Amino acid sequence: MRNTLRRPWHPLPAGQALAFPMDDGSGDSLAGTLHRPPDPATDRPLVLLIHGLAGSEDSPYIRAAAGAALSHGHAVLRLNLRGAGPFVGRTRQRYHAGRTADVRAVLAHLARDLPDVAAAGVVVVGYSLAGNMVLKLMGEGEALPPVVRAAVAVSAPIDLSATSRRFxxxxxxxxxxxxxxxxxxxxxxxxxxxxxxxxxxxxxxxxxxxxxxxxxxxxxxxxxxxxxxxxxxxxSARRFMSAITRPTLVIHALDDPWIAPEPYLDFDWAAHPALLPLIVTKGGHVGFHAAQENGGAILGGGWLDRCLVRFLETLA
Incomplete structure (x- = not known):
């Protein structure tokens, strides 16, 4: 019997494997795969995609977003957090929900070593746990690297304690x-x-x-x-969000089974114009299933990736 619950693969063109040594004395590195579009546009920022808890650069939602961004002329870096992906079991330390120093180190490598792909800046996109990390990064004031133009957070547990209790x-x-x-x-x-x-x-x-x-x-x-x-x-990203000054799209569904809606509903979005909340009633956790023309359903991609692409278009 065919397994109808098998996760989609989302094929991508060949990419360049990269390693980003951390400068904290641990000897650890982060791994990633860089994809360049067939017809690169110099005015389009690099899209840095970061997975959630127990994920990797090959998580279906990461591959789906990479395909969508590439098809619109953006270079894409699919990043594995410390101790994830190819480096499972090969690092002394591991990622957590607030480890923004690792992302800053990767951004510094990009600005210094790959100036051609980062010339138009970087848009940092985080899912679930990495969504919290990205919002924290964006709200860290002068520690935020200048190469970052904007960010996107999807299904972020902005109150980590409330999320842990909800589990x-x-x-x-x-x-x-x-x-x-x-x-x-x-x-x-x-x-x-x-x-x-x-x-x-x-x-x-x-x-x-x-x-x-x-x-x-x-x-x-x-x-x-x-x-x-x-x-x-x-x-928790909630305590950093009021300090965000660069364009940041926040996508979340109120029916997310693992993340409480109250931290999103109680936040004063109108007082923080750099934040663009896209909060919908249904969508689950990094789900947002979209209907196909034939009435079927697709996993990943679809509505969520169209939102990402539309946001990227506003930055061009």
Whole structure:
């Protein structure tokens, strides 16, 4: 029997594999794939696509967005966060919802080493966890690199604590457990030296039964925070959004099963003209299924990628 739930692949033209060494003394690198359009336009910014939790540059929504941007003349970089994609099990540290320093390092590499593709600037696009990261990046004031022209955040958990609590709802249990398994696998893929602090934290990862416990016993101590609540408070995008001054499209669906709607509904969008909220009633989490002409449905692409392209057109 054919598997009708198989995720779409979204074929892309061949790209250039890149590695971005981090300058924090860890020896870690981030990996990505750069695609140049067949007919490049010098006035169109590079589109930097960043995946969500337990994703990679090959997540279907990343590949779909890459195809849409390429077809409209934009160069595209599909980036893997630290410890994701080709570097699972090959880094000393891992990404988290607020690790904007890694994105800034990649942007610095692009501006310095690939000036031709970054000549018209960069539009940073983040999905889910990376959506929170991108909004935080955009609101970090003078730390935001000048090469960034604009940003897009899709289904971002702008209140990390509220999102973690929402995962505990009974209806979310299947996805919660699946996601926790993926997070554990990514983390435990890097062997820890016996008796080290990391070995102790990895033991806590094995014991974790919820994402909150994972964040509390692994992410927080591994990055210098007291507990999960401090990690959430310091890194939630909501506290940075009022400082955003460059064009930023925020796409979110109020029926997202994993992200509470209140942080979006309570935010004073009118007081922050650089933020363009596209908040709809239905769409799920990075879903936004679009109807085909024959009445079928497509996954990824469709409405969400048309919104991305329209936003990019406003920057030309």
């Amino acid at each position: 505990l709802r009974p209806r979310n249990r299947p996805y919660h457990l699946w996601l926790l398994r993926q997070m554990k696998a990514e983390t435990l893929a890097t062997p820890a030296e016996p008796g080290s602090a990391e070995a102790g934290r990895q033991a806590a990862v094995r014991r974790a039964r919820t994402i909150y416990a994972f964040d509390n016993d692994y992410v927080a101590p591994a990055n210098g925070w007291r507990d999960a609540e401090e990690y959430y408070r310091v890194n």
